[in-house]
Amino acid sequence: MVIDAGNTAWMIMATALVLLMTPGLALFYGGMVSAKSVLNMMMLNFGAIGVVAVAWSLWGYSLTFGPTWAGGIFGDPSTYFGLNGVSDAESLGAATGVPFLVMVAFQATFAIITVALVSGAVADRTRFGPWLVFVVLWLTFVYAAVAHAVWGGGFASADGAIADALSTPIDFAGGTVVHINAGAAALALALVLGPRLGFGRVAFKPHNMPFVLMGSALLWFGWFGFNAGSEFAADATAGRAFLNTLIAPAAAMLAWCLVERIRDGKPTSLGAASGIVGGLVAITPAAAAVDTFGALATGVVAGTLCALAVTLKYRWRYDDSLDVVGVHLVGGMVGTLMIGFFAHLDEGTTWAPDGALNGLLYGGDLTQLVSQAVVAFLALAVSFTGTAIIAQLLKVTIGFRVSSEVERNSIDIAEHGEAAYEEA
Amino acid sequence: MKLVTAIIQPHRVDEVRAAVEAVGVKGVTVSEAAGYGRQKGHTEVYRGAEYTVDLVPKTRLEILVDDADAAAVTDAIVSAAQTGKIGDGKVWVVPVDDVARVRTGEHGADAL
Numbered sequence: 001m002v003i004d005a006g007n008t009a010w011m012i013m014a015t016a017l018v019l020l021m022t023p024g025l026a027l028f029y030g031g032m033v034s035a036k037s038v039l040n041m042m043m044l045n046f047g048a049i050g051v052v053a054v055a056w057s058l059w060g061y062s063l064t065f066g067p068t069w070a071g072g073i074f075g076d077p078s079t080y081f082g083l084n085g086v087s088d089a090e091s092l093g094a095a096t097g098v099p100f101l102v103m104v105a106f107q108a109t110f111a112i113i114t115v116a117l118v119s120g121a122v123a124d125r126t127r128f129g130p131w132l133v134f135v136v137l138w139l140t141f142v143y144a145a146v147a148h149a150v151w152g153g154g155f156a157s158a159d160g161a162i163a164d165a166l167s168t169p170i171d172f173a174g175g176t177v178v179h180i181n182a183g184a185a186a187l188a189l190a191l192v193l194g195p196r197l198g199f200g201r202v203a204f205k206p207h208n209m210p211f212v213l214m215g216s217a218l219l220w221f222g223w224f225g226f227n228a229g230s231e232f233a234a235d236a237t238a239g240r241a242f243l244n245t246l247i248a249p250a251a252a253m254l255a256w257c258l259v260e261r262i263r264d265g266k267p268t269s270l271g272a273a274s275g276i277v278g279g280l281v282a283i284t285p286a287a288a289a290v291d292t293f294g295a296l297a298t299g300v301v302a303g304t305l306c307a308l309a310v311t312l313k314y315r316w317r318y319d320d321s322l323d324v325v326g327v328h329l330v331g332g333m334v335g336t337l338m339i340g341f342f343a344h345l346d347e348g349t350t351w352a353p354d355g356a357l358n359g360l361l362y363g364g365d366l367t368q369l370v371s372q373a374v375v376a377f378l379a380l381a382v383s384f385t386g387t388a389i390i391a392q393l394l395k396v397t398i399g400f401r402v403s404s405e406v407e408r409n410s411i412d413i414a415e416h417g418e419a420a421y422e423e424a
Numbered sequence: 425m426k427l428v429t430a431i432i433q434p435h436r437v438d439e440v441r442a443a444v445e446a447v448g449v450k451g452v453t454v455s456e457a458a459g460y461g462r463q464k465g466h467t468e469v470y471r472g473a474e475y476t477v478d479l480v481p482k483t484r485l486e487i488l489v490d491d492a493d494a495a496a497v498t499d500a501i502v503s504a505a506q507t508g509k510i511g512d513g514k515v516w517v518v519p520v521d522d523v524a525r526v527r528t529g530e531h532g533a534d535a536l
Contacts, residue, residue, distance in 0.1 A: 203468070203475040264472060265469070270471060308472075310471060310472060311471070
């Protein structure tokens with residue numbers, strides 16, 4: 001393989017952008033919790049960076065992208081274990097001249113943000129040590145399996161069973177692998193850990209909205225690397241993904257604020273920040289597959305449905321504390337399914353894997369929509385079940401949740417020996 | 425001597441401070457408070473969820489005065505803090521046995 005300097009430079013930059021999303025997420029989540037649990041919240045995210053980056057370099061990458069193994073569920077963990085002596089000819093970016101290890105690092109940042117996203121569902125009550133154990137197990141058994149299925153040559157890839165039976169499902173940058181996966185895991189984890197003390201009675205208001213807004217801005221900034229980087233090249237399709245990543249969240253933010261204005265009387269800054277993230281989530285799988293109108297429509301639908309979905313937790317009594325289900329599961333489903341309507345693969349700048357078809361509004365039939373739905377619900381089911389098993393196992397062995405005394409007083413002091421805002 | 429304590433709407437603090445100063449009060453202690461009276465709490469909506477706010481934010485003023493000034497100070501507070509809406513607060517007066525000024529050690533009316 002001949003290394004392409006331009007593409008490689010862009011992928012190194014994109015990797016750094018995606019890594020920045022996780023500290024951005026820490027701010028986004030940290031501002032939403034109370035002043036006495038903000039450090040614990042941010043540490044759940046930073047802890048995920050530590051654990052996933054290490055595990056990814058040893059077995060994580062190989063288990064996800066190695067040659068198909070274990071009946072097609074995983075990649076072979078021994079092939080690239082430790083990542084020494086790898087050949088650039090086997091790089092995920094071989095076709096665009098990007099070296100093996102750059103692609104390993106790029107994919108590591110996706111695994112990091114995915115598991116970090118889950119933590120928002122269990123804010124204010126999660127012990128740090130068991131969370132780190134959860135991260136190792138979840139990366140190994142859930143993330144690796146879902147990512148292998150979609151991107152590693154598994155059943156949802158261009159060579160897989162869904163492509164043979166219907167058409168190739170489109171997940172450009174991680175609507176299923178990252179967002180449906182994280183959202184379904186968040187739902188399972190919230191159910192296993194149980195609600196916060198006072199859930200449904202007390203208003204859990206954000207302690208620092210400027211943190212939340214800055215966090216959403218950093219997420220957006222990093223997301224340009226996430227989506228435009230998923231082209232693995234600096235070309236016109238990266239430009240399409242880049243533009244769609246700008247306009248879909250903008251439309252979603254406006255839609256979310258409009259829903260709040262009508263439903264609650266006032267558009268909130270939390271709604272604006274959440275709308276941006278909901279739009280980013282929804283455009284992720286579709287970033288290179290839809291045209292400008294498709295991106296705007298995806299943003300509007302995601303902003304509206306996510307804003308409505310975040311109230312379901314009160315009706316159905318699951319304490320998804322920071323709305324990971326409402327934003328990532330719902331947004332991921334919206335984006336994945338909207339492709340079935342808006343996929344416009346002959347627009348010129350768009351791109352999709354071999355065997356994918358145009359959506360209903362661009363001359364396609366129902367095939368692509370059904371294919372999208374199949375992969376979306378499969379990812380949901382696999383992630384929910386796998387997460388519930390891992391979480392329940394940890395709950396009955398080492399324990400997952402702090403005592404009610406710690407939850408009432410301060411999880412930051414009990415778990416980390418610090419308070420975010422010391423009086424000097 | 426008397427201690428005048430007032431629980432008022434936070435947004436009336438400046439007006440009240442000016443009003444008591446105008447009737448000769450030399451010092452005021454102000455603190456944040458939260459509570460409810462006959463208005464009870466109220467419901468608010470945030471992110472589509474309704475919840476009750478049981479304790480409403482208030483400001484608490486404490487003023488030590490001579491017996492003779494208590495009525496004037498009370499009236500000044502009431503007229504300056506009044507908006508006529510529910511939740512305007514209360515003012516009460518209690519007798520004080522002794523007051524000492526820490527810096528000089530003076531007692532009684534001299535310490536006011």
